[in-house]
Amino acid sequence: MSQYMFPPINFTGHHDVIFDLVKLLDCNRYLELGIDKGELIHKISQVVPNCYGVDIADNRTIKDVKYTFLNKSTNEFFDSNKDRFDIIFIDADHNIKACRRDFENALKCINNDGIILIHDVDPMTPKYSNRWFCYDSYKIIDYIEQKHKELNYINLPITVAGLLIVTQKNNDTYIVNDPMNLILDIVRLTNCTKYLELCIGTGDLIDKISDVVKNCTGLDNNDNRMKTNNKYNFINGSIDDFFLNISEKFDIIFINSCQDDFENSLKCLSFGGIILIPVSNSLIQYIEQKQLNYVKLAGLLFVTRKNETRVDTWKN
Numbered sequence: 015m016s017q018y019m020f021p022p023i024n025f026t027g028h029h030d031v032i033f034d035l036v037k038l039l040d041c042n043r044y045l046e047l048g049i050d051k052g053e054l055i056h057k058i059s060q061v062v063p064n065c066y067g068v069d070i071a072d073n074r075t076i077k078d079v080k081y082t083f084l085n086k087s088t089n090e091f092f093d094s095n096k097d098r099f100d101i102i103f104i105d106a107d108h109n110i111k112a113c114r115r116d117f118e119n120a121l122k123c124i125n126n127d128g129i130i131l132i133h134d135v136d137p138m139t140p141k142y143s144n145r146w147f148c149y150d151s152y153k154i155i156d157y158i159e160q161k162h163k164e165l166n167y168i169n170l171p172i173t174v175a176g177l178l179i180v181t182q183k184n185n186d187t188y189i190v191n192d193p194m195n196l197i198l199d200i201v202r203l204t205n206c207t208k209y210l211e212l213c214i215g216t217g218d219l220i221d222k223i224s225d226v227v228k229n230c231t232g233l234d235n236n237d238n239r240m241k242t243n244n245k246y247n248f249i250n251g252s253i254d255d256f257f258l259n260i261s262e263k264f265d266i267i268f269i270n271s272c273q274d275d276f277e278n279s280l281k282c283l284s285f286g287g288i289i290l291i292p293v294s295n296s297l298i299q300y301i302e303q304k305q306l307n308y309v310k311l312a313g314l315l316f317v318t319r320k321n322e323t324r325v326d327t328w329k330n
């Protein structure tokens with residue numbers, strides 16, 4: 015443990031992403047398995063009416079709370095639970111057997127359009143997979159891949175630990191709220207170094223992203239930018255021409271243009287990179303044929319290639 019910084023930088027970065035998700039999806043019922051100090055569930059209970067936190071220990075630092083605390087093991091909780099939830103965050107015992115059990119139990123009580131989140135499934139290097147940190151819960155990804163074809167998932171390589179988002183295939187959320195904060199937090203916490211946006215419109219999003227990512231490129235046929243601050247590389251031209259000449263790879267690509275640009279974008283996506291694109295059924299069919307991972311969230315598809323987690327770079 016003493017060989018590396020603990021806690022690591024941005025250790026609680028997943029709190030920001032989960033907070034963005036509960037707001038974006040208008041979550042009404044939230045369950046967290048393993049709350050530790052209770053910082054995350056406390057914050058979430060300010061915006062979600064019904065929150066439940068389960069923990070075998072009581073390490074809470076804030077006791078004046080708006081959520082229901084259940085001081086028991088996750089097994090004991092599921093043995094008697096009859097409620098259903100919109101978002102379930104699994105972060106208790108990180109041993110794969112316990113993680114699998116929590117996951118199977120969570121599936122039984124997640125609402126149809128709900129999402130299950132699992133923390134610590136993508137330890138950046140083997141040192142983070144020790145039993146006091148992420149342990150071997152990363153094996154849940156292969157488990158879901160083999161046993162749960164009815165589910166969609168993507169790994170977000172955020173912070174040193176990773177966050178898995180799992181939905182039902184027929185999950186059908188639509189845009190109610192603006193996903194800008196979620197996208198900004200994902201870009202920031204995945205240490206994205208190269209960002210590409212196709213059809214930037216007024217440039218609001220890329221403008222904010224260029225505050226945290228040094229190398230940003232935005233394309234548009236028209237120039238409708240509100241600000242021209244030169245923090246990002248703006249190409250006022252055709253997307254087809256751009257792809258003809260490009261040899262660079264990008265960590266995150268936001269496609270605001272048409273789905274025909276998906277294939278070219280995939281070619282210039284870096285290892286473990288993420289594509290964001292508005293939902294379309296024909297594109298989903300294409301993505302499934304290509305055997306890519308995706309989830310549908312708030313009107314956007316989040317797409318990654320299979321077998322490109324950080325664990326895939328060191329596990330064999």
Ligand SMILES: C[S@@+](CC[C@H](N)C(=O)[O-])C[C@H]1O[C@@H](n2cnc3c(N)ncnc32)[C@H](O)[C@@H]1O
Nearest residue numbers: 048049050054069070071086087088105106107
């Ligand atoms: C990593 S901490 C949770 C951190 C918190 N979710 C967050 O994001 O800040 C893991 C917690 O899981 C609890 N835990 C471990 N095994 C458990 C089990 N079988 N049932 C319930 N809680 C458990 C521990 O007591 C600890 O507080």
